[in-house]
Structure formats: structure tokens, C-alpha cells
Amino acid sequence: MKLYFHPVSTTSRPIMLLAADDGIELDYEVVDLFTGAHQQPTYTDINPSQQVPVLEDDGLRLTESSAILKYLAEKSGSKSYPSDLRQRARVNEIMDWFNTGLYRELGYGVIYPQTLPNYKREDAAVQAAHIAWGREKARRWLGILDKDIIGANAHVCGNQLTIADYLGIGMLSLGEVIHLDYSEWKNVSRWISTMKARPTWGKVNEGFYTYFVGPYKDASFERL
Numbered sequence: 001m002k003l004y005f006h007p008v009s010t011t012s013r014p015i016m017l018l019a020a021d022d023g024i025e026l027d028y029e030v031v032d033l034f035t036g037a038h039q040q041p042t043y044t045d046i047n048p049s050q051q052v053p054v055l056e057d058d059g060l061r062l063t064e065s066s067a068i069l070k071y072l073a074e075k076s077g078s079k080s081y082p083s084d085l086r087q088r089a090r091v092n093e094i095m096d097w098f099n100t101g102l103y104r105e106l107g108y109g110v111i112y113p114q115t116l117p118n119y120k121r122e123d124a125a126v127q128a129a130h131i132a133w134g135r136e137k138a139r140r141w142l143g144i145l146d147k148d149i150i151g152a153n154a155h156v157c158g159n160q161l162t163i164a165d166y167l168g169i170g171m172l173s174l175g176e177v178i179h180l181d182y183s184e185w186k187n188v189s190r191w192i193s194t195m196k197a198r199p200t201w202g203k204v205n206e207g208f209y210t211y212f213v214g215p216y217k218d219a220s221f222e223r224l
């Protein structure tokens with residue numbers, strides 16, 4: 001199986017983490033987002049959305065990180081995607097919640113407009129209003145993640161690690177680029193520490209820290 005990816009990518013890192021944890025063998029092919037390789041015709045033929053990740057498996061071509069996580073976990077029989085119908089439904093629910101709620105406001109509302117030139121609004125007032133909107137909504141989602149989703153549990157779907165944890169930690173760790181401080185959300189902070197303590201975390205996220213977090217270490221940002 002082949003994974004088109006980029007090492008800093010919020011949506012590639014969860015798949016790399018699952019693969020590393022479960023020993024799933026993938027041929028990794030970097031699509032260099034920094035040089036615009038994803039916008040070239042050869043890659044647009046592979047994914048018209050011009051985004052990573054893309055998984056190829058024997059004639060199947062799959063986009064969308066959430067779908068790829070589910071496919072790989074199901075195919076490899078990973079414990080991180082429970083076979084029990086109700087438990088699996090819960091995992092799917094939380095993955096949708098991350099993708100359609102928290103990521104939109106935290107990633108596209110607050111972090112990307114401050115770090116990626118193509119997401120920055122040209123008009124300063126529009127940029128400020130966009131970030132203010134994102135910040136308020138992201139704070140609300142973080143409160144729900146903290147109190148209602150994680151609560152006293154170790155993980156986002158109870159006490160077992162699931163692919164929802166992999167998807168979510170990609171998004172939450174993105175906050176490190178703009179030095180976000182999640183300490184007021186105690187359960188979220190505890191869960192982030194748990195995920196980052198995984199033995200595979202450092203190696204999988206080496207590129208993220210080198211090429212995304214590192215270059216912004218002395219920059220100042222609007223935070224939460």
C-alpha cells in the first residue's frame with residue numbers, strides 16, 4: 001500500500017501514527033506541499049482536491065484521512081477500531097465531530113490564517129474578525145472535548161485508544177505551531193500528554209517539529 005503524504009500534515013500524521021503503532025507497512029511518498037507539488041497535474045490526477053493524504057491499495061485510491069484510518073484499521077484488524085457495532089459507531093461519531101467542528105474552527109479559524117499564506121485574509125480587519133470568530137468557537141469545542149467527550153476517561157472514546165484519538169491528536173498538536181496553551185482544559189491536556197507519550201510519537205512527528213513548529217518558535221500569534 002502506498003501513502004501520499006507530507007510529514008507536517010495534520011491529516012497525514014494520524015495515519016503515520018496508526019501505521020507505526022500497529023506495524024502497518026506503507027510505502028511513503030512525500031508530496032511536497034511547500035513547493036506546490038500537490039498542485040501539479042501529475043498529483044491532481046491522483047487527487048483532484050490537491051491534498052494529502054491519499055492511500056493506494058491494489059487499484060483502490062482513497063482520500064480523506066478519516067476514511068483512510070478506518071480502512072487501514074479494518075484491513076489490519078486493529079484494536080483501535082472496535083468491531084462492536086455501538087463502540088464503532090461512537091468512534092465514527094467522534095471522528096466526525098473532530099472533522100466538522102473542532103478542526104474547522106481551531107485549524108481553519110485560528111491556526112492556518114496565521115501560518116499559511118493562502119489562508120491569510122488580505123484585509124487586516126477581516127483577518128482579525130475571522131480569527132476572533134474562530135477563537136470563540138474553538139474555545140467552545142475545547143470545553144465540550146474536555147468535559148463531555150474525554151471527562152475522566154483516558155481517551156476520547158472511553159479508556160481504549162481508538163482511531164478517533166489518532167485523528168484528534170493531529171488537530172490538537174497543530175496548536176503547538178502557534179504556541180497554544182491548553183492548560184485550562186485539564187482533561188484535554190492530560191489526553192494530549194498521554195498521546196504524546198506514545199513511543200512512536202517522536203519519530204512520526206519529527207518532520208512536523210522540524211518544518212512547522214520550529215520555524216515559528218520565536219513568532220507571536222493570536223492565541224485562544
Ligand SMILES: N[C@@H](CCC(=O)N[C@@H](CS)C(=O)NCC(=O)O)C(=O)O
Nearest residue numbers: 009010011050051052053064065066
Ligand atoms: N478532509 C481532508 C483534508 C486534507 C487536508 O487538508 N490536507 C492538507 C494537509 S493537512 C493539504 O493537503 N493541504 C494542501 C492545500 O490545501 O493546498 C482529509 O481529512 O484528508
